[in-house]
Amino acid sequence: xxxxxxxxxxxxxxxxxxxxxxxxxxxxxxxxxxxxxxxxxxxxxxxxxxxxxxxxxxxxxxxxxxxxxxxxxxxxxxxxxxxxxxxxxxxxxxxxxxxxxxxxxxxxxxxxxxxxxxxxxxxxxxxxxxxxxxxxxxxxxxxxxxxxxxxxxxxxxxxxxxxxxxxxxxxxxxxxxxxxxxxxxxxxxxxxxxxxxxxxxxxxxxxxxxxxxxxxxxxxxxxxxxxxxxxxxxx
Amino acid sequence: xxxxxxxxxxxxxxxxxxxxxxxxxxxxxxxxxxxxxxxxxxxxxxxxxxxxxxxxxxxxxxxxxxxxxxxxxxxxxxxxxxxxxxxxxxxxxxxxxxxxxxxxxxxxxxxxxxxxxxxxxxxxxxxxxxxxxxxxxxxxxxxxxxxxxxxxxxxxxxxxxxxxxxxxxxxxxxxxxxxxxxxxxxxxxxxxxxxxxxxxxxxxxxxxxxxxxxxxxxxxxxxxxxxxxxxxxxxxxxxxxxxxxxxxxxxxxxxxxxxxxxxxxxxxxxxxxxxxxxxxxxxxxxxxxxxxxxxxxxxxxxxxxxxxxxxxxxxxxxxxxxxxxxxxxxxxxxxxxxxxxxxxxxxxxxxxxxxxxxxxxxxxxxxxxxxxxxxxxxxxxxxxxxxxxxxxxxxxxxxxxxxxxxxxxxxxxxxxxxxxxxxxxxxxxxxxxxxxxxxxxxxxxxxxxxxxxxxxxxxxxxxxxxxxxxxxxxxxxxxxxxxxxxxxxxxxxxxxxxxxxxxxxxxxxxxxxxxxxxxxxxxxxxxxxxxxxxxxxxxxxxxxxxxxxxxxxxxxxxxxxxxxxxxxxxxxxxxxxxxxxxxxxxxxxx
Ligand SMILES: Cc1cc2nc3c(=O)[nH]c(=O)nc-3n(C[C@H](O)[C@H](O)[C@H](O)COP(=O)(O)O)c2cc1C
Ligand code: SF4
Ligand code: FES
Numbered sequence: 001x002x003x004x005x006x007x008x009x010x011x012x013x014x015x016x017x018x019x020x021x022x023x024x025x026x027x028x029x030x031x032x033x034x035x036x037x038x039x040x041x042x043x044x045x046x047x048x049x050x051x052x053x054x055x056x057x058x059x060x061x062x063x064x065x066x067x068x069x070x071x072x073x074x075x076x077x078x079x080x081x082x083x084x085x086x087x088x089x090x091x092x093x094x095x096x097x098x099x100x101x102x103x104x105x106x107x108x109x110x111x112x113x114x115x116x117x118x119x120x121x122x123x124x125x126x127x128x129x130x131x132x133x134x135x136x137x138x139x140x141x142x143x144x145x146x147x148x149x150x151x152x153x154x155x156x157x158x159x160x161x162x163x164x165x166x167x168x169x170x171x172x173x174x175x176x177x178x179x180x181x182x183x184x185x186x187x188x189x190x191x192x193x194x195x196x197x198x199x200x201x202x203x204x205x206x207x208x209x210x211x212x213x214x215x216x217x218x219x220x221x222x223x224x225x226x227x228x229x230x231x232x233x234x235x
Numbered sequence: 236x237x238x239x240x241x242x243x244x245x246x247x248x249x250x251x252x253x254x255x256x257x258x259x260x261x262x263x264x265x266x267x268x269x270x271x272x273x274x275x276x277x278x279x280x281x282x283x284x285x286x287x288x289x290x291x292x293x294x295x296x297x298x299x300x301x302x303x304x305x306x307x308x309x310x311x312x313x314x315x316x317x318x319x320x321x322x323x324x325x326x327x328x329x330x331x332x333x334x335x336x337x338x339x340x341x342x343x344x345x346x347x348x349x350x351x352x353x354x355x356x357x358x359x360x361x362x363x364x365x366x367x368x369x370x371x372x373x374x375x376x377x378x379x380x381x382x383x384x385x386x387x388x389x390x391x392x393x394x395x396x397x398x399x400x401x402x403x404x405x406x407x408x409x410x411x412x413x414x415x416x417x418x419x420x421x422x423x424x425x426x427x428x429x430x431x432x433x434x435x436x437x438x439x440x441x442x443x444x445x446x447x448x449x450x451x452x453x454x455x456x457x458x459x460x461x462x463x464x465x466x467x468x469x470x471x472x473x474x475x476x477x478x479x480x481x482x483x484x485x486x487x488x489x490x491x492x493x494x495x496x497x498x499x500x501x502x503x504x505x506x507x508x509x510x511x512x513x514x515x516x517x518x519x520x521x522x523x524x525x526x527x528x529x530x531x532x533x534x535x536x537x538x539x540x541x542x543x544x545x546x547x548x549x550x551x552x553x554x555x556x557x558x559x560x561x562x563x564x565x566x567x568x569x570x571x572x573x574x575x576x577x578x579x580x581x582x583x584x585x586x587x588x589x590x591x592x593x594x595x596x597x598x599x600x601x602x603x604x605x606x607x608x609x610x611x612x613x614x615x616x617x618x619x620x621x622x623x624x625x626x627x628x629x630x631x632x633x634x635x636x637x638x639x640x641x642x643x644x645x646x647x648x649x650x651x652x653x654x655x656x657x658x659x660x661x662x663x664x665x666x667x668x669x670x671x672x673x674x675x676x677x678x679x680x681x682x683x684x685x686x687x688x689x690x691x692x693x694x695x696x697x698x699x700x701x702x703x704x705x706x707x708x709x710x711x712x713x714x715x716x717x718x719x720x721x722x723x724x725x726x727x728x729x730x731x732x733x734x735x736x737x738x739x740x741x742x743x744x745x746x747x748x749x750x751x752x753x754x755x756x757x758x759x760x761x762x763x764x765x766x767x768x769x770x771x772x773x774x775x776x777x778x779x780x781x782x783x784x785x786x787x788x789x790x791x792x793x794x795x796x797x798x799x800x801x802x803x804x805x806x807x808x809x810x811x812x813x814x815x816x817x818x819x820x821x822x823x824x825x
Contacts, residue, residue, distance in 0.1 A: 049583050051728050052767040062766050067583040089763040093732035126756065127736055128803040152725070161287070170289030171578065171725075172296040174561075176735040178725030181296075184277050184288050 139189030299560030404644025498606030639703030730773030
């Protein structure tokens with residue numbers, strides 16, 4: 001991004017905030033303490049705009065706040081009924097695309113998808129479930145993937161390439177068949193992944209996670225059981 | 236085989252250079268030699284091109300015509316786009332299955348023949364059509380299939396088989412694009428002694444707009460690119476022509492490639508580019524030899540290459556890159572990603588390609604037809620150009636006309652022509668509806684036939700499909716939406732999941748199972764898809780439903796189920812699946 005130092009001002013839902021050129025809209029909002037709902041974005045990784053939950057209206061047109069560079073005088077709508085309905089619909093699409101059954105899920109209370117759904121007031125998805133058949137890969141001694149919960153946020157892809165320097169994850173196929181690829185054979189056990197890798201810690205639904213930690217924190221006292229999801233902290 | 240793979244990959248990389256942007260060339264070459272790209276070749280390709288294996292795999296698994304699974308020696312790709320189905324592709328498919336003894340999606344046990352479906356290949360004027368290996372077959376009918384399959388089995392040269400070959404149905408040349416073949420360099424000569432700024436002014440004065448669909452003013456695009464700072468500027472000709480029902484770029488490249496290249500050269504002069512690329516869809520690979528010859532001829536004539544017309548300060552050359560089966564790659568930023576050797580996922584904008592395009596440099600991406608018109612503007616002047624068309628849409632437009640018409644083919648019409656006039660011209664009687672602009676365009680019924688083809692009224696990239704009386708229009712709208720679901724790149728949720736859900740809805744609608752409540756929910760979903768998607772594919776994907784609902788609501792009224800609620804959960808199927816998994820007999824009466 002270009003030079004970071006020019007001060008600019010913009011308004012979000014009528015509130016004037018300031019930012020610096022080179023920032024994204026979500027960065028500027030976060031710095032000002034304004035929550036824009038999001039799912040695929042992670043503060044330690046470059047944004048990629050997959051989930052569109054951060055959709056805002058900028059000067060009359062829609063765009064993703066996580067990728068949109070700020071500009072002086074921008075007029076942004078964020079917390080409106082229309083946008084929150086749109087976001088709820090996107091979250092519902094995300095639910096029916098995979099196999100997400102919160103009542104019996106081991107990461108309930110510690111899942112960003114569930115938490116954002118609660119915060120946006122989603123009850124049950126009103127779209128028909130796609131019920132895909134997804135694989136579970138336990139071939140690695142310390143790390144496993146339960147793809148039933150994968151929402152294609154791409155955080156593992158970015159973290160593995162940019163922070164861990166291993167490029168273990170990528171994508172394969174397109175459209176509804178698009179999935180996270182694990183090198184060439186899709187077996188974690190054949191990769192260099194380690195439990196301490198950034199890629200393992202950034203998954204919003206913990207479909208990629210460290211083994212033998214499942215119920216260390218009991219249901220009811222997990223991250224989002226204590227307080228609703230909000231602006232994340234950078235590492 | 237592993238050694239042969241390695242040797243082949245090494246040789247290509249040696250020729251092209253160890254650069255990740257060449258992964259498509261390498262993948263296509265391996266695919267051509269072995270019929271597919273074995274997983275074992277992926278790490279080798281990656282190593283030679285300094286990429287990670289997962290990146291190479293990402294790119295290969297994205298494109299419809301690259302495969303990591305073995306395919307037959309001969310691959311029949313039958314087009315199952317809307318016009319093809321109207322013209323009997325279903326019967327042709329059945330004949331292929333009968334003759335080969337396999338289903339589409341399968342390969343014969345002797346490894347000889349694979350049957351695959353493919354999206355619109357730009358041959359709707361001579362449907363049904365197929366690509367067999369690289370050879371196009373047109374006007375196929377079921378009786379021909381037996382001979383074709385026999386010929387394949389006998390190992391005959393595919394180009395000698397009945398049905399092979401393409402005709403270029405240019406039905407109506409106009410004044411600007413197909414006036415006559417432009418003399419080589421006629422427009423370029425006008426540039427000499429004219430500054431870049433003056434040439435740009437002429438394009439701006441012409442009011443010319445992009446022919447790729449969106450109608451962005453060409454002069455504005457050139458100006459933005461010219462003024463953007465970068466180490467290099469690029470000019471890219473978008474010859475991906477993937478919109479269902481369009482094929483005019485095919486005819487243009489076949490008959491008037493000189494003028495296309497002339498236009499690219501002028502654009503290069505204006506924006507200061509030395510390198511141009513034509514991105515040709517692989518379905519048009521049969522045009523490549525011809526295009527290479529035209530480029531060579533231009534180099535010999537001194538209107539392309541190191542010093543154009545002995546003009547010391549101006550050099551520009553063009554190369555051709557070929558795709559591998561994707562519709563979304565026609566979106567300009569996806570096309571750039573593809574040229575950089577990646578999956579064709581559109582980029583986030585801003586920045587636009589004119590600011591940061593190919594290799595992050597300022598880039599013009601324009602349609603084949605746009606460059607052709609630009610050459611005419613420079614040769615004959617903006618005033619002359621503006622004497623055609625309308626005030627807001629000057630010039631002429633190529634239409635690719637197909638469907639229920641007597642004379643399918645390419646027509647050059649002036650902007651401002653009514654749909655009714657076009658229908659008359661092409662011999663379409665009693666048309667029930669017209670699909671203008673392809674799947675992403677709009678469906679108009681007779682109530683809209685007085686409307687005009689122009690950006691201020693009915694814009695189009697050129698596809699013009701006529702549905703005659705008695706055609707089940709909703710079935711074709713269903714197929715269009717299914718097409719979007721198949722071609723979605725999958726990057727963003729609203730399009731990836733939304734088009735799939737919408738496609739399921741259309742299935743139920745056409746089957747008479749959807750209720751009014753389902754339709755209402757589908758319309759709301761269209762709103763989410765349109766407003767949240769990242770690129771034009773998702774933004775226009777709901778159009779078949781929304782535009783046909785607007786122009787022909789009665790079709791929906793008739794199709795909706797009278798029930799107020801219809802379950803979307805098939806209890807019987809679930810119980811059967813459960814029983815099978817548990818190895819129990821299937822429940823009775825389900
Ligand atoms: C899904 C999708 C597919 C597209 N396919 C094509 C295409 O095949 N050919 C084309 O010229 N433009 C296509 N476009 C439009 C391009 O993005 C771009 O606007 C165009 O090439 C610009 O050329 P123009 O200014 O000459 O119109 C497509 C756009 C989208 C969203
Ligand atoms: S709208 Fe569709 S095609 Fe475009 S980026 Fe999103 S998923 Fe890909
Ligand atoms: S958070 Fe911006 S698109 Fe997902």
